[in-house]
Amino acid sequence: MARENLTERVARQIGTAIVRGDHPPDTALPVEPAIAATLGVSRNLVREAVKTLVGKGLLRTGRRAGTIVQPPSAWNLLDPDVLAWTLAAPALRDDLLAEIASLRSMIEPEVAALAASRGSTVEILRLMEALEGMERHQDDPVSAVAADIGFHRCLFTASGHRLAMSLLPAFTVLLQANFDLAIQAQGGFARNLAEHRAVAEAIGARAPDQARAAMRRLLANNEDDLARIMGGEGVAAGKGR
Incomplete structure (x- = not known):
C-alpha cells in the first residue's frame, strides 16, 4: 500500500x-x-x-x-477511502456489512457466470493459482485473507465486464472488512475452500450456471459465519464472502 x-x-x-x-x-x-x-x-x-x-x-x-x-x-460509499472510514466507525460498521453482503449477493454470482463464459485461459489459470494460494496459506490468517481477495480480483478480471471491474477498488475494501470478520468463525476459512474450488472448477469447465450456483453457496456459507460471529444481527440483509 x-x-x-x-x-x-x-x-x-x-x-x-x-x-x-x-x-x-x-x-x-x-x-x-x-x-x-x-x-x-x-x-x-x-x-x-x-x-x-x-x-x-x-x-x-x-x-x-x-x-x-x-x-x-x-457520501460516495464506493470511494475506497469513505468505505474504510465508515467501516472503522463502530456505530456504522454492522449496517454497512449487511449492505456489503446484499451488494455482493447481487453482483458476484453473475460475475462468476461471466467469468465462465468470457475468461481467457490465462485468466482462469490465475484464478486457480489464487485458489492454490488460499489452500497453501489457510493456517495463516493474514496471508489467507490476502489470497482470498486475490481470488475475487481474478474473478472480476476474468468476467471481462468493464463496469464490474471498475468496482474492484471498492470491492477490495469491502472484501477485506468482510474477511477480517468472517475468518474469526471457527473453521470458516477451511470450510469455504471447497466452495471456492467449486467456483473455480465450474469457471474452468466453462459452465456459467454451475459457477453462479457455486458462488451463491459460497456467499451463503459466509453469511452463516458472519451471523454466528455477530449474534445473528446485522447480516440478515444479504450474503457475504
Missing part, C-alpha cells in the same frame, strides 16, 4: 471525524485556521483536504455558508 501524503492524511483525519459523527450533517465545519491549529498543519493543507472531501461527497462548499457537512446519503 502506498504511503499517504500529507493532504491524504489530513483528509483522512477530517473525513474520519465526519463519519464518526463529530461534525453533524448540515452543520458548518470549523474554519480553516481552527482545523489547521488542531491538526498542526498549514491552512493550505486543510484547504486541499477539504477539496478532496468535497469530491467524496462528505462536504459541500458555499460562498456564504462556508463548508457544510453532508448527510450520509450524499
Whole structure:
C-alpha cells in the first residue's frame, strides 16, 4: 500500500471525524485556521483536504455558508477511502456489512457466470493459482485473507465486464472488512475452500450456471459465519464472502 501524503492524511483525519459523527450533517465545519491549529498543519493543507472531501461527497462548499457537512446519503460509499472510514466507525460498521453482503449477493454470482463464459485461459489459470494460494496459506490468517481477495480480483478480471471491474477498488475494501470478520468463525476459512474450488472448477469447465450456483453457496456459507460471529444481527440483509 502506498504511503499517504500529507493532504491524504489530513483528509483522512477530517473525513474520519465526519463519519464518526463529530461534525453533524448540515452543520458548518470549523474554519480553516481552527482545523489547521488542531491538526498542526498549514491552512493550505486543510484547504486541499477539504477539496478532496468535497469530491467524496462528505462536504459541500458555499460562498456564504462556508463548508457544510453532508448527510450520509450524499457520501460516495464506493470511494475506497469513505468505505474504510465508515467501516472503522463502530456505530456504522454492522449496517454497512449487511449492505456489503446484499451488494455482493447481487453482483458476484453473475460475475462468476461471466467469468465462465468470457475468461481467457490465462485468466482462469490465475484464478486457480489464487485458489492454490488460499489452500497453501489457510493456517495463516493474514496471508489467507490476502489470497482470498486475490481470488475475487481474478474473478472480476476474468468476467471481462468493464463496469464490474471498475468496482474492484471498492470491492477490495469491502472484501477485506468482510474477511477480517468472517475468518474469526471457527473453521470458516477451511470450510469455504471447497466452495471456492467449486467456483473455480465450474469457471474452468466453462459452465456459467454451475459457477453462479457455486458462488451463491459460497456467499451463503459466509453469511452463516458472519451471523454466528455477530449474534445473528446485522447480516440478515444479504450474503457475504
